Amino acid sequence: MVRTRLSQSTISLTLSKPWTTSEPSMSPTSDPLAPSISPPKPFPSTPAITLYGISGVWYSRHLILTCKLNWILSTTLLRIIQKIIRYDICRHHRRWVAEKLGTDAADKELEFTKKILSADAKHYHAWSHRQWVLLALGGWEDELDYCRELLEEDIFNNSAWNQRYFVITRSPLLGGLEAMRESEVSYTVEAILAHPENESPWRYLRGLYKGDTQSWVNDHQVSLLCLRVLNTKSNFVFALSTLLDLLCHGLQPSQEAKDVVAALEMSGTVEPDSDLAKSVCFILEHVDPIRANYWRWRKSKLPHAT
Amino acid sequence: MSSAERANNNSMTAAPTKTQQEQWIVENQVFQIFDLFANLPRNAKSALVELQRDNHLEYLTRGLKRLDPSFCVLDANRPWLCYWILHSIALLGDYVEHEVENNVVDFLSRCQDPNGGYGGGPGQLPHLATTYAAVNALITVGGERSLSSINREKVYMFLKRMKQPSGAFRMHDAGEIDVRACYTAISVASVLNILDDELIQNVGDYILSCQTYEGGISGEPGAEAHGGYTFCGFATMILINEVNRLDLAGLLDWVAFRQGREGGFQGRTNKLVDSCYSFWQGGAFALLQRLHAILDEQLVNFGPQTGVASDISGGEESSDGTQVDDKTCHFKLGGTNASCPVNLNSIGYNFVKQPGEMEALYHRWSLQQYILLCAQDMEGGLKDKPGKRRDFYHTCYSLSGLSLSQHSWSQDEDAPPLPNAVMGPYANLLERTHPLFNVVLDQYYDAHEFFDTP
Numbered sequence A: 001m002v003r004t005r006l007s008q009s010t011i012s013l014t015l016s017k018p019w020t021t022s023e024p025s026m027s028p029t030s031d032p033l034a035p036s037i038s039p040p041k042p043f044p045s046t047p048a049i050t051l052y053g054i055s056g057v058w059y060s061r062h063l064i065l066t067c068k069l070n071w072i073l074s075t076t077l078l079r080i081i082q083k084i085i086r087y088d089i090c091r092h093h094r095r096w097v098a099e100k101l102g103t104d105a106a107d108k109e110l111e112f113t114k115k116i117l118s119a120d121a122k123h124y125h126a127w128s129h130r131q132w133v134l135l136a137l138g139g140w141e142d143e144l145d146y147c148r149e150l151l152e153e154d155i156f157n158n159s160a161w162n163q164r165y166f167v168i169t170r171s172p173l174l175g176g177l178e179a180m181r182e183s184e185v186s187y188t189v190e191a192i193l194a195h196p197e198n199e200s201p202w203r204y205l206r207g208l209y210k211g212d213t214q215s216w217v218n219d220h221q222v223s224l225l226c227l228r229v230l231n232t233k234s235n236f237v238f239a240l241s242t243l244l245d246l247l248c249h250g251l252q253p254s255q256e257a258k259d260v261v262a263a264l265e266m267s268g269t270v271e272p273d274s275d276l277a278k279s280v281c282f283i284l285e286h287v288d289p290i291r292a293n294y295w296r297w298r299k300s301k302l303p304h305a306t
Numbered sequence B: 001m002s003s004a005e006r007a008n009n010n011s012m013t014a015a016p017t018k019t020q021q022e023q024w025i026v027e028n029q030v031f032q033i034f035d036l037f038a039n040l041p042r043n044a045k046s047a048l049v050e051l052q053r054d055n056h057l058e059y060l061t062r063g064l065k066r067l068d069p070s071f072c073v074l075d076a077n078r079p080w081l082c083y084w085i086l087h088s089i090a091l092l093g094d095y096v097e098h099e100v101e102n103n104v105v106d107f108l109s110r111c112q113d114p115n116g117g118y119g120g121g122p123g124q125l126p127h128l129a130t131t132y133a134a135v136n137a138l139i140t141v142g143g144e145r146s147l148s149s150i151n152r153e154k155v156y157m158f159l160k161r162m163k164q165p166s167g168a169f170r171m172h173d174a175g176e177i178d179v180r181a182c183y184t185a186i187s188v189a190s191v192l193n194i195l196d197d198e199l200i201q202n203v204g205d206y207i208l209s210c211q212t213y214e215g216g217i218s219g220e221p222g223a224e225a226h227g228g229y230t231f232c233g234f235a236t237m238i239l240i241n242e243v244n245r246l247d248l249a250g251l252l253d254w255v256a257f258r259q260g261r262e263g264g265f266q267g268r269t270n271k272l273v274d275s276c277y278s279f280w281q282g283g284a285f286a287l288l289q290r291l292h293a294i295l296d297e298q299l300v301n302f303g304p305q306t307g308v309a310s311d312i313s314g315g316e317e318s319s320d321g322t323q324v325d326d327k328t329c330h331f332k333l334g335g336t337n338a339s340c341p342v343n344l345n346s347i348g349y350n351f352v353k354q355p356g357e358m359e360a361l362y363h364r365w366s367l368q369q370y371i372l373l374c375a376q377d378m379e380g381g382l383k384d385k386p387g388k389r390r391d392f393y394h395t396c397y398s399l400s401g402l403s404l405s406q407h408s409w410s411q412d413e414d415a416p417p418l419p420n421a422v423m424g425p426y427a428n429l430l431e432r433t434h435p436l437f438n439v440v441l442d443q444y445y446d447a448h449e450f451f452d453t454p
Helices: A008-015 A046-067 A075-085 A091-101 A105-119 A124-137 A140-153 A158-170 A177-194 A199-207 A213-218 A220-232 A237-248 A255-265 A276-287 A289-300 B003-009 B018-038 B042-048 B053-065 B078-091 B098-111 B128-141 B144-148 B152-162 B179-191 B203-208 B227-239 B248-256 B277-288 B292-300 B344-353 B364-375 B392-406 B441-450
Strands: none
Touching: A091 A124, A105 A124, A124 A158, A140 A158, A158 A177, A158 A199, A177 A199, A177 A220, A199 A237, A213 A220, A220 A237, A220 A255, A237 A276, A255 A276, A276 A289, A289 B248, B018 B364, B053 B078, B053 B098, B053 B392, B078 B098, B078 B128, B078 B392, B098 B128, B098 B144, B128 B144, B128 B152, B128 B179, B128 B441, B144 B441, B152 B179, B179 B203, B179 B227, B179 B344, B179 B441, B203 B227, B227 B248, B227 B277, B227 B344, B248 B277, B248 B292, B277 B364, B277 B392, B344 B441, B364 B392
């Protein structure tokens, strides 16, 4: 079978190995059907390939493996699959095989995703697969520690923050979101103070109160954190945005809060306003101009609070 | 002062993390381009900010002609390439030779599975993504021959087969289940006028379970909020008339922060700008513009003393999936009650016919600046960011995002945008695209009329 010359677009797709592509299937380089490789050996003969293309090859493999279940239970096959999975196109197939192998496969699967993540700590499919492994096969014991490790390496890694959320909400070994909230808030506040310009922990903090907005509004730690960052007069966009959200959800601002905001207004670019939320919106329009339309709209939607 | 704050004060001397390093590199490249641009004389400025139509068209038409029928049989991407290229050409307001159009229609017909749906190539297993691409490509070609080549009854049967008990869809037999599969299925069904209650059953529940704590939507429950999946989930919820179940304020807040200093959008928090998100993320704003009534309704639930606040997101919903708001007859979109049933298959049409009553809430000018100055390739085509190679995927979605941005403040859908909505010469103006399906609006209207017969 002769390969005709690939079009330029396909060439550019094939140049980046799906293995190293972080992004999920929006871009076809990580699409399960990405035509970026020729099938490795050993493989079904040509008819299967011509009939089904890449995905069909794995489908027919699926059928063959069903008939040879005992053979599947060998680690040798798993090593073969590990090599093949580098191309990411049979992640789903890998799940199917792992399910057949049972919980013993958990460690191997977690190790495998760890390898991918050590090269690319935000690899979308690797994280998806890791989450599936935890839910289907277990292995939660070290997961929170793993998140901590990744965040120590890179506190801006949003995938690690997302995984942390996944663990504290879903791990059968932990008590659930509410039980974990206090310790997680401490952890997150530390992270924010180290880098207030880091969006991830701010969203994570808000997420810790998901489904319980009143607790979020009433927790002094949150508003105090905002004021603390605002007092530094640097990297305070998220602090202001959080304060705005708190005010919209009924936070009664302290005098200190009003003073801190007034101090930010003193640069002269902003008119002082008796409505604190309005003032916050004005400041945001100026310090975060890329989102000026959004802040103006927020201002127009402010509740008519005193 | 805590140790963390001390660390913050010392952050200038602390080693930057990988995220920070990569971000600074991209920002440097982009701002170098912007500085260069700012310092140019006026004439040179106009040239640089011009959309290189001729170059792009040449790149696209060459690409289409290279999709030879005798192409490598392992390539499963050809329907996608057809769509990306044809849609890009249509956005540029140009046409493809009749013969090439016929070849595309013939080729896609051979990709059509006898049991319904389109595979990646002749004889390949049908797949939701390639079905979406093929249908959109055929609608973009337009005309009787192209549209009648779609076997709608069989497509419907294929969609039913891909439907899962959970409500979601599977991409293909033994394929993955995710939000993108839901979007491709529902979009195809809607645009072909074959959407029904069976297909939409529980889809809303699945997508709701994918709205994350960040506000965006992930590919699967638990995964990270992501621009592509956010668009897919959001568009699907609109098409199945359940968009008011989403936490729209949360979604808006997340997507608003996805626009960076570069002007373009990133796909996820703390990741790099990429021109393709001009459509996925920019598209979310285009959708929100027409949902202001539902957005306002959700915001009313915020506020002091109510206690109800904004706990609208999944988990707070009643398990039988009833709408948050019953009195929705006066909304054109979102929610139904017994006396005001919504024709599912009219949602896409009504959505664009309805005038937008609020402005787009992102910085349109900055987005256009990023696309025109940083994403255009000198030899034609568009790319992710400076330093990357051009490809048809990025060409398609950069141009789609540019189109949305240019048309984002047209109150009257028949009136052309004002010059101040278009960065660069007015000739930069692209054809309008449908923000739910991403096909050029004129082609969409023709298809809508064609498929209106049951």
